[in-house]
Amino acid sequence: MLGRLYGIGLGPGDPELMTLKAVRCLQAAPVVAYFAKRGRRGHARAIADHAMPAHCEEVALEYPVTTEIALEDPAYAASLAPFYTEAAATLARHLAAGRDVALLCEGDPLFFGSFMHLYIRLRDDFPVTIVPGVSGMSGCWSAAGLPMSWGDDVVTILPGTLPAEVLTAKLRASDAAVIMKIGTNFVKIRAAVEAAGLLTDAVYVERGTMEGERVMPLADKRDGVAPYFSVILLPGHGRRP
Amino acid sequence: MLGRLYGIGLGPGDPELMTLKAVRCLQAAPVVAYFAKRGRRGHARAIADHAMPAHCEEVALEYPVTTEIALEDPAYAASLAPFYTEAAATLARHLAAGRDVALLCEGDPLFFGSFMHLYIRLRDDFPVTIVPGVSGMSGCWSAAGLPMSWGDDVVTILPGTLPAEVLTAKLRASDAAVIMKIGTNFVKIRAAVEAAGLLTDAVYVERGTMEGERVMPLADKRDGVAPYFSVILLPGHGRRP
Incomplete structure (x- = not known):
């Protein structure tokens, strides 16, 4: 056996x-x-x-x-x-x-x-x-109380390791997005979100559902450092009866 | 209170x-x-x-x-x-x-x-x-025993309500994908997956983790009907040490 x-x-x-x-x-x-x-x-x-x-x-x-x-x-x-x-x-x-x-x-x-x-x-x-x-991302958007996707939203999950211009293009082509693997890529990712015109929509979540959990607008996070357990969330705006 | x-x-x-x-x-x-x-x-x-x-x-x-x-x-x-x-x-x-x-x-x-x-x-x-x-999709890929995303894969979650040509384009632009909201859109979606050259990669899961669960290659599902609780999975092929 x-x-x-x-x-x-x-x-x-x-x-x-x-x-x-x-x-x-x-x-x-x-x-x-x-x-x-x-x-x-x-x-x-x-x-x-x-x-x-x-x-x-x-x-x-x-x-x-x-x-x-x-x-x-x-x-x-x-x-x-x-x-x-x-x-x-x-x-x-x-x-x-x-x-x-x-x-x-x-x-x-x-x-x-x-x-x-x-x-x-x-x-x-x-x-x-x-x-x-x-999933970790689900824990993070729940911690943020952030409805992520509605109706016919297209949701894209992006590794923060991608080049900035690829991130920006993929963000523009999505209704909602989750950016993972942030860490040392934080400054590049934040600039890519801003270039896509989405900085005011984005939410940063660190250690979601864990001790030390932090939720804040990405616009307010100005230091260049993010830990492994962090994500950036771009919520969708689809059909809402 | x-x-x-x-x-x-x-x-x-x-x-x-x-x-x-x-x-x-x-x-x-x-x-x-x-x-x-x-x-x-x-x-x-x-x-x-x-x-x-x-x-x-x-x-x-x-x-x-x-x-x-x-x-x-x-x-x-x-x-x-x-x-x-x-x-x-x-x-x-x-x-x-x-x-x-x-x-x-x-x-x-x-x-x-x-x-x-x-x-x-x-x-x-x-x-x-x-x-x-x-999530329902997580239940489905677990039921299928299908590793979904590796390394730096971009994962796209697509509603099957999208037009066929949009689905095909988004599938081509993704490393991995989940198609939800299938139901009456099944025939259109299957054609869109085929047009993207991904039919042999795709897995169809019905009622994942529930009674009546079914898992099969999308290529083998030739009838035009799918229930509400069904998804189509396109697994990623990212970095695998």
Whole structure:
């Protein structure tokens, strides 16, 4: 009997935004794995703390380096391949021995999740259950109380790593937008939003649903720094009876 | 003391995909409201059934007409205004009397949710808490086991009500896409996906996470009919170390 891999969406950060299914699947798991920076417990593990099984083997999958900037560099991305391959092999040993493995995923497992890198390496050999989660962006627009999309709005989700002129063009072509991966791209992104004529519409949300949550008009955020857990929201204005 | 309005995201359909917070807020509510077609219990009420408070007043907000097609007609959308205004007034009476009201929302409350029409009518007068939920599209791509977006993918969420040539152009300009609001637009949408050269990539999901769930390649779906709870997914192919 092979073990089953569970990709468990944990939601945007507030532990109470885990689903009932996430809690049930997690609590039944003999092995719980999670990504973390080297030497840290990691954000996913912290969200799940209240729901961890009483007895389980914990497997920390530690990223090879710890700097945020390097993670966005294509050269560094390539260097992640051996890490993901080794992490998949670690989980495969448990699964082959018949032990279910719950892999903790911030947000939703299949939406920009590290989970996917292990999933595509394991899904042909082992049964998998994916437990969807509340996305980080959903946590952010809820924290802002911002209705995002109405009627026939087109919604675009943009990585802040895109060139400024591409961001501006895509913002102009959308009814509503979410800009993710802000970090060191903040100054460029803010200028791109302004160039699209949308600065007064944009809302900046930092650490949505988490401790230290901040919501403010993007126009009011004038420093050049944004943490990893931040998004910029451009709400839609579609049909409103 | 005013009552508080809770917009409670119920997730994509599987009752177990409600969050812990949704269950807690719902179970504490003296008044539970939900949208429904006239004479039906409604989908939201059915999802929440397992978590309803033992004692509460239920308020069914019944849409004025019951045909699916008419809901997409702009003329009909305009006719919804008095319905939403009256529904907001109904909830306002409870809130003004100090009773909290939980309004059930399929998916996520602020992402194409009917909740928003009452929210914008009530938020200036009453305190509001929004509980984000797992989106319907997330339930669908999880049901399909389909990794949706990687690395720097641009993800576009498209209403199937758009003209075919607009859909095709937007699909060509995206790395990944979700097409919603399919229903009677199915034949047009399938042709638009094919015109974009993406038919072999596309996955059709019907009733994701619900009873009667179906997942199939869009290429294999040749009949012209799709229910309200269906989406078409175009997965991204971004950076994969």
